[in-house]
Amino acid sequence: MELYNTSVRKKVKFTPLKGNRVRLYTCGPTVYDVAHIGNFRAFVFEDFLKRVLTLVGYDVTHIMNITDVDDKTIQRSMDRKIPIAELTETYTQRFFQDLDRLKVIPADGYPRATDHVKDMQEIIQQLLDKEHAYISNDGSIYFAIDSYKEYGQLAQLDLSGQKSSERMADDDYTKENPQDFALWKSWKPEDGDVYWESPWGKGRPGWHIECSAMSMKYLGHHFDIHCGGVDNMFPHHENEIAQSVCATGKPFVNVWLHNEHLLVDGGKMSKSLGNFYTVEDLLNHGFTSEALRYILLSTHYRTKVNFSLEKKHEAIKAVQRVQSFWDRLNEFEVSDGEMLPDESEAFINSLSNDLDAPGALGIAFDYIRKMNNRIDQKEITQAEITMAINFMKQINHAFDFLSLNIEVPSEVTNLAQLREDARKAKDWTKSDALRDQLKELGWEVRDTPSGPKCHLIDL
RNA sequence: GGCGUCGUACCCAAAUGGCUAAGGGAACAGUUUGCAAAACUGUCUUGUACCGGUUCGAAUCCGGUCGACGCCUCCA
Structure with missing residues (x-):
């Protein structure tokens, strides 16, 4: 299959680095609040990627981090006067619940940042040893981007032409270069009791270092795919590359995939505009899990999707069309067999083309109409029923639009x-x-x- | 300011320079049905923002215009 690798800005043939196993890392949520439908576009896209990879025959090891310490999280726990661990546990559980409601297949591991501070410290030490990092006069540690010539490659930024503004220079007087980013933040009074001991004194890790530490710990220094939203491309992923490559001296990620954002009513989601939706909000509005999956998957992942409540009807009707056909097929006697219709190959080819979900859906809906017609005409054969069942299982493996096992009271x-x-x-x-x-x-x-x-x- | 993305029918949305520009939703008409629902058939036929260029051939490549948006600072 081919995937669009952000690193080279084109589709490239995908082959796992080792055998048949795809090692996948996806940036997870910061658990200081409830995730919204925009966040879940990324998570559903990643779920879809995984489903397609397994559909074409790969085994996948998937790790997603849980960011349970950062500025916002600390601030929130102080505002609410509850321990940070209590706050993050609440929203981590809520996150898992929402994933489940969207029928997202769980990752193989959800490592938490706070459980891996030691791993992060080891990388920081390596970077200090290799002089890719330095300790500033307030005890914080920064990565020196001048020490890594490839810096800016992923985001295709040419930093040589950029000049630091006076504001940045003023704020970050302890940095050698204003663009240097924090690996370790020294303890400040406003951090309260949120700190870890380190060879460099009390403090806490910078944001980017957690993904380097946890991805490499669970997937190895060099793994297959790293996903995230486009906004993470810079600085987050750029910084991850710099830290990881400089610490290990080895290549880091083979393929970078970035999903576009979700807009609501044509613009950014915001609480003040009243168009900020959580999964729970939307389920309460009458969206089904399947309808939400349809909305998130019926636009290609590298195209912005415009969400609005008006899409509910369209999405529900579309998934019901699939469901009705499935129900209809199951009224026939089903015989065993692995046979698949020709459309299955076209369907998989479409998905293999950088996850062209809309194209694949077109093939699926064409097929459904054709077979409905054959059933109406009473021309359908036993072999066609069997193939249809098998094909629908493939479609459902990728999209999960069917509500199976609904009990009628x-x-x-x-x-x-x-x-x-x-x-x-x-x-x-x-x-x-x-x-x-x-x-x-x-x-x-x-x-x-x-x-x-x-x-x-x-x- | 720097970098980048996008504009396809009433709405949503594919199409990697090559067949009649997929598919879903809405609407209208018909078939089917006790009536429905679901399904099927047909209609929605000068629909690729606009202007120019390259090419035997352009939604696709190039230049320009208009419009929408993203990143450059925490973000999916």
């Missing part, structure tokens, strides 16, 4: 049976009344050749 089943009895007796008044009754319970009944079928109403 016995109350609903009973009412549906009463209605069916009334229909057989041609008592249309009674049967329509029972249908209305079911509707009030949130269920819709469809009369099919094999009897009435109940479906949850999403709208």
Whole structure:
């Protein structure tokens, strides 16, 4: 498959560094607050990447960090007068809950920054030893970007032409170069009891160092894929590269993937505009997990997606189309077999082309219409049913648009049976009344050749 | 100011210089249905922001204009 590697700004053929295993690191949340739907665009994109990699046959080891210490987190815990660990644990659990609600496959590990301070210190020491870092006069440690000639390569920044503004120079008088970034922040009174002992005194790690430490610890110095939002490209990922490469003297990440942002109503999400949505908000608005996945995946990951509440209907209808076809297929007797229709190859080719999810969906919907038509015409064969089931499983492996194993409450089943009895007796008044009754319970009944079928109403 | 992205039908959104520019949603008409729902068929046919250029051939490449947005400082 081909992936767009930000590092070289073009699509490149992807091959794992070692055998069949893809080692994947994705930047996780800072757990000082609830993550919003924009954050989850990144996490759902990464989930999709992983699903496609496994669909084409790779094994994936996926690590996502949890940033549980930084300026904002410390500030929030002080404002709320609760211990930082309590604050971060609350939002970490909330994050996992939201991932689950969006049907995101869990990572193989979610290392927390605060559990890896020692690993970070080791890297910092290596950087000091190799003179890529220096201790400033307040005890903080900075990475010297002048010591790494490749600095700016990922973001394609030419730093030689940039001059430091007076403001920066004033704020950062202890740095050798205003662009140098912190590896270790010395303790200040406003940090309270948030500090770790180190060879350089009390302090806490800079933000970028955690990803270098944890990715290399769990995936090795040189691993396959590192993902994040476009905003992380600079400075975060640029700094990660500098730290990691200079500390180990080895290549760091093979392929960098960056997803574009999500806009709401054409602009940035903000609490003051009232367009700041969490997963919970949207579920309360009547979006389903599948509809949210559809919205996040039906635009290519490198294109900005414009979210709005008006998309609910479109998204729900689209995923229901897939669901209805699946339900319809399952009314047939299914025989075993690995056969797949020709469309499966086109579908996988589309996904292999830098995760062209919209293109793949086009193929899937074309196929669904074609097969619905064959069922309507009563021309469908047993072999086609089997292939359709297998193909739909592939589609669902990648997108997860189907709600499987929904249990119909016995109350609903009973009412549906009463209605069916009334229909057989041609008592249309009674049967329509029972249908209305079911509707009030949130269920819709469809009369099919094999009897009435109940479906949850999403709208 | 520096770097970069984008503009495709009523809405959303693919198309890596080459067949009639996918697909989803909405709308309208029909088939089917006791009526529905779902599904199917048809319509939405001078739709690639605008102007110019390169080419046998351009949504795609180049230049310009207009518009939207991102990064350069914490960000998915």
